[in-house]
Amino acid sequence: MKLLKVTVLTAFLGLSGVASAELVANIPLNGSRYDSMEPMALLSQAKSGNQQAQFFLAKRYQKGLGIQQNFQQAIQWYTTAAKQDIAPAQLNLAMMYIRGEGVQPNAGQARYWLEKAAKLGDNRASYTLAMLDEKEKKLVDAYK
Incomplete structure (x- = not known):
């Protein structure tokens, strides 16, 4: 069981996999397809x-979808959207801080954005x- 937890943790946070949020939480998509x-x-x-556009632009920069990949631009646009309480942007920004994409890995910043989301x-x-x-x-906190 412990090995399973470590494997899941490594895959999720060990950051071999790609965690990424889609914009589905608190902003409805309208007729425009960002x-x-x-x-x-x-x-x-x-x-x-436009918060939706900010999120999708950040995602494109992060993934290099239709534009040249640019982690610094992704950080900038995710941060702009995250400051406006866009939970998927906060999650993706936190994951970039965890993985060190475009920034030095920073657990404090990651935790800050994860808590907000x-x-x-x-x-x-x-x-x-x-x-x-x-x-x-911090098993008590993890249980909460």
């Missing part, structure tokens, strides 16, 4: 303050926090 929008139009929407009801963030607590031997 996931298929041309990059320049998406950038224009993001700069105008969890408070907004993102179960993936809650689960990730529990895995971090278990890894740090």
Whole structure:
């Protein structure tokens, strides 16, 4: 059982797998399809303050989808959306801090964004926090 937990933790936090949130939580998609929008139009929407566009632009930069991969731009746009209480952006930003994508790995920043996303009801963030607590031997916190 302990080996299974370690394997799951390694796969999830050991960051061999790719954890990523889709924008499904607290922002409904309207007729515009930000996931298929041309990059320049998406950038224009993001700069105008559109939270959906900010999230999808960050995701494209992170994954290199239709544009050149750029972790620094992904961090910037995820942060912009995350500060506006977009839980999927907070989760993805936290995962970038955990994995050190575009930034130095920073458990404190990761935890900060995970806690914010969890408070907004993102179960993936809650689960990730529990895995971090278990890894740090904070079993009471992990159980919570």
